[in-house]
Amino acid sequence: MPQTNLPVCVIGAGPAGLATARALRAKGLAYRQFDAGQKVGGIWDIERDGSPMYDSAHFISSKTMSGFAAFPMPDHYPDYPSNAQIQSYIEDFASTNDLASAIAFETKITDIEKLDGGTWRVTTDRGETTEFLGVVCATGTQWHPKLPDLQGQFDGEIIHSNTYRSTETFKGRRVLIIGAGNSGCDIACDAAANADAAFISMRRGYHFIPKHVFGKPADLFDHEGPNLPLWLGRPILTLLLRMYVGDVTRLGLPKPDHKLFESHPILNSQILHYLQHGDIAAKVDVDHLDASEVVFKDGSRETVDLIVCATGYSQRQSFARDYFEYRGDRPNMHLQIFNRAHRNLFGISHIETNSGAFKMFDQMAFLIANYLRDQIDGAQSAGRMDAMITGPAPDLSGGIKFVASDRHQGYVDSDTFKRHLDKVSKSLGWRTLSQEDLFAPRPQMGMAAE
Template identity: 25%
Template sequence: MCSCKDREQDPQTLLEDVHKPIIVGAGPSGLAASACLSKLGVPSLILEKSDCIASLWQHKTYDRLKLHLPKLYCELPLWGFPEHFPKYPTKRQFISYMEAYASHFSIRPKFNQNVAKAEFDPIHGFWRVQTQEFQYISRWLIVATGENAESFVPDIVGLDKFKGLVRHSSDYKSGSDFRNQRVLVVGGGNSGMELSLDLCRHNATPYMVVRNTVHVLPRDIFGFSTFGIAMSLLKWLPLRVVDKLLLLMANLLLGNTDHLGLRRPKTGPIELKNITGKTPVLDVGALSHIKSGNIKVMASVKEITKTGAKFMDGQEKEFDSIILATGYRSNVPSWLKSEFFTKEGIPKTPFPDGWKGGNGLYTVGFTKRGLLGTASEAIKIAKEIADQWRAINDLSEISVIPISSHLEKSQAT
């Protein structure tokens, strides 16, 4: 590794030829990619903008969060959960697992390294990755910031006029902050459902806005994970047959949800997930509170007022607080210069080939298939880079000149 001043850049910026893959993001995807590379003898450099690994989990999740899928389907590659962990690990348990994972594979990210810009240099054949203090260069760049890098706040008419508290779900910790309040929860996905449930348990009154159709499935069917049952059935039956079986069991165990304001899509839950990435809601108790009236399902918001909201069905209600359970989005377009991604920050190449972008660019964690998708991509990426790594390092020492030396020579001319 070498370090020198790059005369084309800010004179205070140091240039480092890291001669190993650069991974942007120290969440589960970045850790998985680094561990798989390490297993094949390839070192890596992880750049993380926050001060810890898995910052989304550590700083942007609510206290009662548990994994929605059994731990079997949420393991990172090469190292599983401790056997004593429950079937659905808690937030704290999952964080401790990732910390142990990083320790086990000796993964030491460089923290507080916010990547402002990354682009491929076609003349020299490497990636320039710019942070505030450094410009790193490498033949390989792995984008591991994922689909949920930034909170998404939709444009809602009048939101800025509301006099009460407005909080995104990423800043929500516990319903104890909203005790005895009337709370508008915008969003009826897994987060919106769970936050509404948590609010009920702290004597708040949640009104949950469900704009679109949604599949609500039981988290377990007769003691077995619904997701696990679906995965097993898909080995033997067509997808649409499995969807019909899941909906049959959901109607048997949960009843028809249409009259509750939770209209099901015409497309089945697994097929819809594959097409759009929209995840079905796995019920952990919220549905019973909707049936009892403790959680009130509302139509789309027409306008936020100073003291509440007007709804598309003509209703108008007052609220003490508003929680935006409106999800997250990718931040890739803000820093990566590449035509491989859409303007929404998702690979243009669909699954299962979206992990490889060309010119040494790779992505992990953008499959909309959870940690199972992450593990699969990390393994593929590591194998391909390892093959290139060995080819480069099998060359004679004379031919392996740090790419920063080439850069310095070009600048001198």
């Protein structure tokens, strides 16, 4: 590890960046943190330019199963908090841990360069250039929208879902939503309740999971239930869902082309409600555009004047040059944390999973902090971590055969991933977060530049 007196650069002050800052501080590592926004929160700051947040957005995972380690969400929060409540919770987390004062806000990282000595030169849009011991990219996954290649000519308006904010967008219009992820289905529900006509186009069928099962949040119900092997648990839950949801093909939805859990399920009951009441109609994939009409692959046509593309995001980091290896549009790292070519360059938010991410960020952040600490101290465990990084990738699927899509390139089963991170930490003698870390003193070099 070169020049150990230098601080670590943390890029981003959303949930992953704040978890990283807390972990670095707990291990006595100096850092400087940068964020392009005006305050903490990342995508949850709905007022920030480029945020994909919209007025009706709520947390997909429940408050009970979410939140940072040693910092639960408030008891008065509903089962699925609103985006405003999540933003407030993130701000409280930063305030309680005295993290915000160490962040240079409204400062965008424009370039990082690996120097001959192994350190990093980081350049901001303010023209500031600083040398750092290492770089942690906690920039999130939903800033660079991907638009589909729609053939033909369209007289109406085409937007990506990351620019959608309010139901006012839909009033007096005929709206098509392309894409059926959780955000796409949320936005489709807004269109169903507010547009003159609403349609949702899906390339494939999905499994729909209600947000509550027997009166409990679905993820809490799963957590408190028996720990069944996949071969037994999946058919039981599939049967439960068939009883709860029924046959979705009668609503015009395509039959799922995969087994339960092999693709990210849709946690949304409202979209089924609107389909059942005719407030929105399901359509197959788009074939082409024809002036004021959209032509679908089954030959049907609909007159539309607004298309909303909920078609995902690229996770490529333009400021990082070619220092990351990509699989599709997603960084390909060991455990989606460790860069295989550069031992002091990390990612922490470039992961897709089937559960809440905040506690996962804590685990990932402490792996980074422990690894950097041991590199500086010359501990043998750092070398053992090196061997893991260059060794074979572990199977983090939990026995699930995920569908072959770009989104699932970095997908992991949450429980399997968490257990593996715990196993790695224990094998190297690394501890994870403890209560006293909430108020660990910040190293002086961690202060943001004035």
